[in-house]
Amino acid sequence: MKYSSLKVNAKGKEQHTYDAIVIGSGISGGWAAKELCEKGLKTLVLERGRMVEHRKDYPTATKHIWELPYRNRLTHEQIRENPILSRCYAYEQATEHFFVKDKEHPYIQKKPFDWIRGYQVGGKSLLWARWTQRWSDLDFEANAKEGVAIDWPIRYRDIAPWYSYVERFAGISGNRDGLPQIPDGEFLPPMEMNCAEVYFKDQLKTHYTDRHLVISRTANLTRPHLGRGPCQHRDLCYRGCPFGGYFSSNSATLPAAEKTGNLTIRPFSVVHSIIYDEHTQKAKGVRVIDTNTKETTEFFSKIVFLNAATLNSTLVLMNSKSSRFPNGLGNDSGELGHNLMDHNYNARVEATLEGFEDKSPFGKRPTGTYLPRFRNFGQDRQSNFSRGYAYSVGGSRRPGSEQGEAMIGTELKKDLTNLGPWKIEMTGMGECLPYHENKVSLSETEKDDWDMPLLEIDAEYKTNELNMQKDMVDSAIEMLQKANLKDIEEIPMNRNFGLNIHEMGTARMGKDPKTSVLNPYNQVWGCKNVFVTDGSCMTSSACQNPSLTYMAITARAADHAIKELKKQNL
Amino acid sequence: MTTMDRKGFLQQLTLLGGCTLMAPTVLLQSCRVEPRIWSNLSAKDIALLDELGETILPKTDGQPGAKEMEIGKYVVEVVTACLSPEDRDTFLYGLTSIDANSIADFGRPFEDLDEEDRYGILKALQDEAVAFNEKQQGKLEPEIHYFSLLKELVVTGYFTSKTVMTEVFDYHPVPGKYEGCVDFDVAKDKPYKG
Ligand SMILES: Cc1cc2nc3c(=O)[nH]c(=O)nc-3n(C[C@H](O)[C@H](O)[C@H](O)COP(=O)(O)OP(=O)(O)OC[C@H]3O[C@@H](n4cnc5c(N)ncnc54)[C@H](O)[C@@H]3O)c2cc1C
Ligand code: SF4
Numbered sequence: 001m002k003y004s005s006l007k008v009n010a011k012g013k014e015q016h017t018y019d020a021i022v023i024g025s026g027i028s029g030g031w032a033a034k035e036l037c038e039k040g041l042k043t044l045v046l047e048r049g050r051m052v053e054h055r056k057d058y059p060t061a062t063k064h065i066w067e068l069p070y071r072n073r074l075t076h077e078q079i080r081e082n083p084i085l086s087r088c089y090a091y092e093q094a095t096e097h098f099f100v101k102d103k104e105h106p107y108i109q110k111k112p113f114d115w116i117r118g119y120q121v122g123g124k125s126l127l128w129a130r131w132t133q134r135w136s137d138l139d140f141e142a143n144a145k146e147g148v149a150i151d152w153p154i155r156y157r158d159i160a161p162w163y164s165y166v167e168r169f170a171g172i173s174g175n176r177d178g179l180p181q182i183p184d185g186e187f188l189p190p191m192e193m194n195c196a197e198v199y200f201k202d203q204l205k206t207h208y209t210d211r212h213l214v215i216s217r218t219a220n221l222t223r224p225h226l227g228r229g230p231c232q233h234r235d236l237c238y239r240g241c242p243f244g245g246y247f248s249s250n251s252a253t254l255p256a257a258e259k260t261g262n263l264t265i266r267p268f269s270v271v272h273s274i275i276y277d278e279h280t281q282k283a284k285g286v287r288v289i290d291t292n293t294k295e296t297t298e299f300f301s302k303i304v305f306l307n308a309a310t311l312n313s314t315l316v317l318m319n320s321k322s323s324r325f326p327n328g329l330g331n332d333s334g335e336l337g338h339n340l341m342d343h344n345y346n347a348r349v350e351a352t353l354e355g356f357e358d359k360s361p362f363g364k365r366p367t368g369t370y371l372p373r374f375r376n377f378g379q380d381r382q383s384n385f386s387r388g389y390a391y392s393v394g395g396s397r398r399p400g401s402e403q404g405e406a407m408i409g410t411e412l413k414k415d416l417t418n419l420g421p422w423k424i425e426m427t428g429m430g431e432c433l434p435y436h437e438n439k440v441s442l443s444e445t446e447k448d449d450w451d452m453p454l455l456e457i458d459a460e461y462k463t464n465e466l467n468m469q470k471d472m473v474d475s476a477i478e479m480l481q482k483a484n485l486k487d488i489e490e491i492p493m494n495r496n497f498g499l500n501i502h503e504m505g506t507a508r509m510g511k512d513p514k515t516s517v518l519n520p521y522n523q524v525w526g527c528k529n530v531f532v533t534d535g536s537c538m539t540s541s542a543c544q545n546p547s548l549t550y551m552a553i554t555a556r557a558a559d560h561a562i563k564e565l566k567k568q569n570l
Numbered sequence: 571m572t573t574m575d576r577k578g579f580l581q582q583l584t585l586l587g588g589c590t591l592m593a594p595t596v597l598l599q600s601c602r603v604e605p606r607i608w609s610n611l612s613a614k615d616i617a618l619l620d621e622l623g624e625t626i627l628p629k630t631d632g633q634p635g636a637k638e639m640e641i642g643k644y645v646v647e648v649v650t651a652c653l654s655p656e657d658r659d660t661f662l663y664g665l666t667s668i669d670a671n672s673i674a675d676f677g678r679p680f681e682d683l684d685e686e687d688r689y690g691i692l693k694a695l696q697d698e699a700v701a702f703n704e705k706q707q708g709k710l711e712p713e714i715h716y717f718s719l720l721k722e723l724v725v726t727g728y729f730t731s732k733t734v735m736t737e738v739f740d741y742h743p744v745p746g747k748y749e750g751c752v753d754f755d756v757a758k759d760k761p762y763k764g
Binding site for chain 2: 062064065066070071072073074075076077079191192193194195197198232233234235356357358359360361362363364365398399405406407408409410412413414416417418419
């Protein structure tokens with residue numbers, strides 16, 4: 001490895017030594033920091049982006065739409081400069097400061113891949129949609145039952161107490177629905193379903209035994225919780241919440257970590273690589289490049305938690321080369337970088353519901369309803385795809401009708417100032433299988449401004465995902481027809497791999513160091529004091545939104561790390 | 571735009587489409603009033619855009635019209651900053667066409683027409699746009715009619731303006747709660763906006 005071009009500042013080693021280092025301050029890094037600090041470890045959080053302080057650094061949070069540039073519409077310049085980012089629905093004038101711009105952090109697409117990132121203290125926890133269904137053994141057992149990839153090294157019973165643990169702190173609103181494919185958790189009161197959703201739920205119950213519509217479990221606080229919230233139902237969460245109404249690192253985990261007095265956060269610090277010590281066969285610290293000065297500094301610790309989000313964590317591992325690990329830290333198996341997954345959301349159907357003209361919603365609910373998996377589950381067996389999907393379902397009633405499209409003048413105005421009909425839209429959320437060929441690797445020729453090789457991403461949906469996609473559309477249409485909705489319309493979707501922002505895999509957990517990168521407690525095989533607990537550790541993708549599972553896995557791994565430290569095993 | 575059945579407009583369009591660059595002289599010869607040709611938008615277009623906006627969303631009892639919401643200023647800003655060059659060209663071509671249309675049929679630019687004639691011109695364009703959009707369905711790269719662009723801008727600008735949001739609607743930016751099904755009387759209740 002060459003570092004000749006970089007000035008290494010190894011002065012003051014003691015000053016640069018902590019009990020624990022956490023790389024990244026997003027959803028998983030925030031949890032690692034909280035857990036480790038609360039257990040008394042002096043913890044350094046290294047974050048490549050700038051500081052974002054809760055409340056203070058949410059400049060648009062309370063702006064009315066008429067106060068935003070171009071009433072919140074992106075400029076052509078923004079779209080032209082950011083073809084990838086502008087495909088993300090949450091990118092707008094009010095949120096643009098929380099997203100990585102295409103040109104700032106390039107990567108190489110072997111096949112189309114939209115990599116949506118938030119580089120700042122808080123990471124994407126500021127930007128997420130907060131849907132938090134638990135996974136179940138339907139998911140954890142799937143690989144083993146089907147002989148796909150490798151088996152998860154954990155089962156629901158291993159993670160269930162940690163789901164409860166993180167839910168109690170994060171604050172998850174939801175209803176106890178008693179559905180085994182999305183086990184119930186520790187819920188704050190659920191948000192309400194609206195007329196269209198209640199109607200559709202009842203219709204599904206009449207026509208099917210296996211289709212259940214529930215309010216999505218969501219990390220928004222429906223009542224005051226640990227000094228945060230409650231949520232005011234404005235649905236402006238992506239801007240940061242002045243009420244602390246939703247879970248983010250900035251509002252929840254980092255303040256808790258800070259309260260212990262054990263936390264140091266160092267923004268503008270890109271972790272370049274993890275330093276492996278050949279004698280102890282452990283990591284002794286990390287190399288950091290200051291984004292402002294480009295100066296390299298080393299920091300040392302007993303344990304390292306790698307939480308830079310799936311692809312960046314894998315990049316850091318790949319870039320941590322030593323004579324023991326010439327192909328990247330922990331890559332004895334050759335699986336590092338492989339088995340990249342996302343979800344497939346390319347199925348959307350909209351329809352109109354007649355009736356309930358004398359009813360309207362009030363307020364803006366920052367979530368939707370959820371129709372959990374029913375395919376290849378219970379009695380259902382599909383012949384042309386394995387696994388399954390869920391739907392996000394939204395009932396709504398807004399001003400304006402279809403007829404308005406042909407109107408102008410007073411007629412149009414009347415149409416647009418009155419409520420139109422109720423609508424229901426359904427978006428399928430399909431599981432993706434872990435394929436060895438879907439992978440990332442380091443560019444051999446191109447580097448970024450911090451001397452890190454660019455990531456090459458090479459992944460695609462395959463037959464299973466595409467067959468499932470067709471069924472997601474067909475089943476949505478069938479359900480809406482049976483429920484007697486009108487004007488049922490498929491909205492063609494062509495979201496690239498990655499755009500569902502549930503990138504997972506590339507450093508999977510397993511039971512066997514020959515076929516996996518991480519052990520059952522997320523320790524790197526062959527370098528046990530490095531824990532990787534973000535989406536890179538996932539062995540399969542399920543069809544639920546994954547971040548709650550990252551939180552639970554992180555808290556579980558931190559607990560294990562503390563116990564192992566106490567036993568002097570690390 | 572081929573569905574246009576009004577003779578005067580069609581003639582002007584042919585002129586415009588065929589020779590935009592030399593149009594001023596050609597048009598000068600054929601018209602008493604000189605139609606304008608747009609290659610960009612600026613503050614001097616606000617008055618015209620206000621009147622176009624007002625025709626699409628006019629003042630009614632108790633509700634302001636688009637002009638009062640300074641729609642012209644908004645349209646100038648958004649066309650300049652937010653539309654793609656292709657859409658901007660379509661939009662500018664549209665203004666040029668509307669002007670030519672108005673002068674051909676009435677001998678006066680759009681701003682100088684009475685309400686009824688303004689409505690007549692835009693209603694014809696609305697019908698034309700509906701037919702045009704129908705033909706685009708299923709096309710790989712559908713084109714957009716300039717009137718649809720204009721209407722979208724007017725509607726968006728109007729419905730995101732402060733007075734409309736706070737007075738025409740039941741505006742609660744911090745509602746404090748979500749209720750899925752509250753009673754709503756079409757005759758007397760204002761729709762909720764947040
Ligand atoms: C619009 C949107 C909607 C979403 N909706 C949902 C949802 O409803 N439910 C759900 O479960 N998930 C959702 N997600 C995904 C969710 O945000 C991510 O899964 C989650 O944030 C991942 O947590 P993380 O800790 O792995 O990474 P992040 O939250 O991305 O944090 C990673 C941090 O590491 C930092 N970093 C990266 N590289 C380095 C380095 N080399 N050195 C130092 N620091 C580094 C980054 O700057 C960042 O701050 C959504 C995401 C978006 C953008
Ligand atoms: S919807 Fe709730 S959590 Fe989201 S920004 Fe508004 S108040 Fe905050």
